[in-house]
Structures are given as C-alpha cells and as structure tokens.
Amino acid sequence: MNTDEGRRGEAEAKIETLGGPITVEDFGGLVELLTACVEGGASIGFLAPLARADAETYWRKIAGDLPSGYRVLLVARDAAGLIVGSAQLALEARANGRHRAEVQKVMVRPAWRRRGIAARLMAEVERIARERGVRLLFLDTSDSHAGARELYEALQYVYVGGIPGYALDPRGRPEKNAIFYKTLAAGA
Numbered sequence: 001m002n003t004d005e006g007r008r009g010e011a012e013a014k015i016e017t018l019g020g021p022i023t024v025e026d027f028g029g030l031v032e033l034l035t036a037c038v039e040g041g042a043s044i045g046f047l048a049p050l051a052r053a054d055a056e057t058y059w060r061k062i063a064g065d066l067p068s069g070y071r072v073l074l075v076a077r078d079a080a081g082l083i084v085g086s087a088q089l090a091l092e093a094r095a096n097g098r099h100r101a102e103v104q105k106v107m108v109r110p111a112w113r114r115r116g117i118a119a120r121l122m123a124e125v126e127r128i129a130r131e132r133g134v135r136l137l138f139l140d141t142s143d144s145h146a147g148a149r150e151l152y153e154a155l156q157y158v159y160v161g162g163i164p165g166y167a168l169d170p171r172g173r174p175e176k177n178a179i180f181y182k183t184l185a186a187g188a
C-alpha cells in the first residue's frame, strides 16, 4: 500500500492559507505533491521525471513571493497534517488590473482526488479573491489531462478557447491548453 492509499479513509482534508515562512515539513509536502502530480501526468509546467532539486527550486520561488501579498498559497491537509493539495492565486499589482487575478497550480495528490478537495480549494480561492477586491479570475490548464477542464467547467468557469501545442505535457508531447475565466459578483 502506498502512503496516499493508507490515508484514504481518514477525516476530510482541511483547507488553509500558508502565510509565513514555510516549515521544513510543509516544504517537503509541497515537493512531494508537485512530484506526485507531474509523475501522474499533470501538465502543470514541468517535464517528468521531475528532479527533486527542480521541485525545490519552484517552491522556494513561490515561498519567496508570499511576503509581497501578491501571491496566495492555499493547501489542503489530511488529518495528520500532510499536504495533499494546493492552489495559488496570483494577484495583479498594476493599477489597471487589480480587479483580476490568475488561479495557478491547482493540484491534488492522486489518491485524494474526486473527494471535493480541489472544489474546496477553489471556493477558498474565490473567497479570498473577493475579499481582496478581485472581480475577475482567469486561468489556463491542460485541455486533455483528466479532470483539469472538468473541474473548472463544474465550477462554472467560462471556457474561452485553447491554443494548440501551447505546452509540452510531462512526457514532452505538445498539447493544447484550455483558457477559462469567471466573473465574481460583488458580495456573492
């Protein structure tokens, strides 16, 4: 039994914002989450196999962005505190775009999928976005990786279109992306 399978029956994951300095344990959890998703075929900016050093470099960069307040990192934890999912909100600093923000890197460990974790991460992303005065969310995802398009369609994001060959999937094959947006009603 792998580690994820062993945790399947435990209590519902908790969603929280990772604010201050990231602990060693959480940093390791984020590295494992990213690696598990890329190895599982998720098209989220990396090729497989993902070297640990590359995953660490990525999360170090994200951790470095957090103090600015223009990036929000949300995580989902299992009952033991292990990070099993995450999502990011990248806010716009320029004066003409402060009403919009980009949703990035929504990911859930393979054995924790189809339990509503991504939907709950996205609900929290939207709550924080509204709180910050954001009225327009946008994102781009894989057109073909199982669950990516379906998640945003299920959450009433509007599909704009896709660019053929936009990115390479983890195995290096060109694939189309899928661009979505959602308008957040004030006070909703």
Ligand SMILES: CC(C)(COP(=O)(O)OP(=O)(O)OC[C@H]1O[C@@H](n2cnc3c(N)ncnc32)[C@H](O)[C@@H]1OP(=O)(O)O)[C@@H](O)C(=O)NCCC(=O)NCCS
Residues within 6 Å of the ligand: 037, 042, 043, 044, 104, 105, 106, 107, 108, 109, 112, 113, 114, 115, 116, 117, 118, 119, 120, 140, 141, 142, 145, 146, 147, 148, 150, 151, 152, 154
């Ligand atoms: C996409 C992803 C984040 C979904 O996470 P998840 O926690 O399994 O999603 P949820 O359980 O919250 O699903 C919410 C809804 O999205 C849709 N959905 C999610 N995964 C789906 C799948 N594999 N097939 C069809 N519909 C899916 C369903 O409507 C689902 O509701 P339901 O389970 O009641 O039918 C997850 O598959 C993942 O991490 N994929 C790799 C990373 C990735 O591609 N991220 C996307 C954008 S950056």
